[in-house]
Amino acid sequence: GPSAYSNEIWAVAGGSTGTADTTAQITDITAYPVPSRGSNVIVNYTLNLSGQTTLEIFDLRGNLAGSSIQASANAGLNTFNIDTLKIPPGIYSYLLKYEGASAFTSHTGKIVLIK
Numbered sequence: 001g002p003s004a005y006s007n008e009i010w011a012v013a014g015g016s017t018g019t020a021d022t023t024a025q026i027t028d029i030t031a032y033p034v035p036s037r038g039s040n041v042i043v044n045y046t047l048n049l050s051g052q053t054t055l056e057i058f059d060l061r062g063n064l065a066g067s068s069i070q071a072s073a074n075a076g077l078n079t080f081n082i083d084t085l086k087i088p089p090g091i092y093s094y095l096l097k098y099e100g101a102s103a104f105t106s107h108t109g110k111i112v113l114i115k
Helices: none
Strands: 026-032 040-047 052-058 070-073 075-085 088-100 106-111
Touching: 026 088, 026 106, 040 052, 040 088, 040 106, 052 075, 075 106
Parallel strands: none
Antiparallel strands: 026 040, 040 075, 052 070, 052 088, 088 106
16 A cells, blocks of 8 residues: 655654763753654754764664764764665664763664655
8 A cells, every 4th residue: 555654753762871971971862853844854852961862773673783983072062974875764762872981871762864
Protein backbone atom coordinates (compact mmCIF):
# COMPACT_ATOMS: atom_id res chain seq x y z
CA GLY A 1 0.00 0.00 0.00
CA PRO A 2 0.99 3.63 -0.11
CA SER A 3 3.48 4.87 2.43
CA ALA A 4 2.27 7.40 4.97
CA TYR A 5 4.68 9.77 6.67
CA SER A 6 3.92 11.21 10.03
CA ASN A 7 4.27 14.92 10.65
CA GLU A 8 5.04 14.16 14.27
CA ILE A 9 8.19 15.92 15.43
CA TRP A 10 10.59 13.69 17.32
CA ALA A 11 12.15 16.02 19.80
CA VAL A 12 14.87 14.92 22.13
CA ALA A 13 13.59 11.95 24.08
CA GLY A 14 15.88 10.53 26.69
CA GLY A 15 18.16 11.75 29.36
CA SER A 16 21.56 11.71 30.88
CA THR A 17 23.08 8.38 31.81
CA GLY A 18 26.25 7.02 33.29
CA THR A 19 27.37 10.11 35.10
CA ALA A 20 30.63 9.53 36.91
CA ASP A 21 30.62 13.13 38.14
CA THR A 22 27.31 14.93 38.60
CA THR A 23 28.87 18.27 37.63
CA ALA A 24 29.03 17.27 33.94
CA GLN A 25 25.86 18.35 32.17
CA ILE A 26 24.56 18.39 28.59
CA THR A 27 21.55 20.70 28.41
CA ASP A 28 19.38 22.64 25.94
CA ILE A 29 19.64 19.89 23.31
CA THR A 30 17.78 20.46 20.05
CA ALA A 31 17.85 18.46 16.82
CA TYR A 32 16.35 20.08 13.72
CA PRO A 33 14.81 19.91 11.27
CA VAL A 34 12.94 16.85 12.44
CA PRO A 35 11.65 15.28 10.34
CA SER A 36 14.44 16.15 7.94
CA ARG A 37 13.84 16.19 4.21
CA GLY A 38 17.21 17.72 3.40
CA SER A 39 20.83 16.71 3.46
CA ASN A 40 21.67 17.54 7.07
CA VAL A 41 20.44 17.67 10.64
CA ILE A 42 21.76 20.16 13.18
CA VAL A 43 22.18 19.15 16.83
CA ASN A 44 22.75 22.05 19.21
CA TYR A 45 23.70 21.42 22.83
CA THR A 46 25.08 23.28 25.81
CA LEU A 47 27.88 22.02 28.05
CA ASN A 48 28.78 23.35 31.45
CA LEU A 49 32.38 22.08 31.09
CA SER A 50 34.86 21.87 28.22
CA GLY A 51 35.75 18.41 26.95
CA GLN A 52 35.52 15.84 24.16
CA THR A 53 32.11 15.14 22.62
CA THR A 54 31.02 12.33 20.32
CA LEU A 55 27.80 12.00 18.32
CA GLU A 56 26.68 8.64 16.95
CA ILE A 57 23.51 7.79 15.01
CA PHE A 58 21.95 4.32 15.22
CA ASP A 59 19.19 2.66 13.22
CA LEU A 60 16.36 0.81 14.97
CA ARG A 61 18.42 -2.39 15.01
CA GLY A 62 21.21 -0.67 16.91
CA ASN A 63 23.62 -0.50 13.96
CA LEU A 64 25.78 2.59 13.57
CA ALA A 65 24.47 4.67 10.65
CA GLY A 66 27.45 6.53 9.23
CA SER A 67 30.54 7.54 11.16
CA SER A 68 30.96 8.74 14.71
CA ILE A 69 31.53 12.49 14.83
CA GLN A 70 34.01 13.73 17.44
CA ALA A 71 34.81 17.26 18.50
CA SER A 72 36.53 19.17 21.26
CA ALA A 73 33.84 21.36 22.76
CA ASN A 74 34.02 24.41 24.98
CA ALA A 75 31.66 25.16 27.83
CA GLY A 76 28.58 26.87 26.38
CA LEU A 77 26.65 26.37 23.13
CA ASN A 78 28.04 23.81 20.65
CA THR A 79 26.79 22.36 17.35
CA PHE A 80 27.08 19.14 15.37
CA ASN A 81 26.10 19.31 11.68
CA ILE A 82 25.16 15.78 10.57
CA ASP A 83 25.48 15.00 6.85
CA THR A 84 22.52 12.71 6.15
CA LEU A 85 22.97 12.27 2.38
CA LYS A 86 24.26 8.69 2.72
CA ILE A 87 21.81 7.65 5.44
CA PRO A 88 18.59 6.07 4.15
CA PRO A 89 15.16 7.41 5.21
CA GLY A 90 13.99 6.12 8.57
CA ILE A 91 13.83 6.66 12.30
CA TYR A 92 17.16 6.89 14.10
CA SER A 93 18.44 7.36 17.63
CA TYR A 94 21.43 9.50 18.38
CA LEU A 95 23.83 9.25 21.28
CA LEU A 96 25.64 12.42 22.36
CA LYS A 97 28.52 11.67 24.74
CA TYR A 98 30.67 14.06 26.75
CA GLU A 99 33.96 13.13 28.37
CA GLY A 100 36.01 15.57 30.39
CA ALA A 101 39.02 15.28 32.67
CA SER A 102 37.00 13.72 35.50
CA ALA A 103 33.45 13.51 34.18
CA PHE A 104 31.32 11.57 31.73
CA THR A 105 27.69 11.95 30.70
CA SER A 106 25.53 11.14 27.71
CA HIS A 107 22.17 11.95 26.18
CA THR A 108 19.96 10.15 23.69
CA GLY A 109 17.38 11.45 21.26
CA LYS A 110 15.60 10.63 18.02
CA ILE A 111 15.66 11.98 14.47
CA VAL A 112 13.52 11.12 11.46
CA LEU A 113 14.82 11.28 7.90
CA ILE A 114 12.36 11.59 5.01
CA LYS A 115 13.70 11.86 1.46
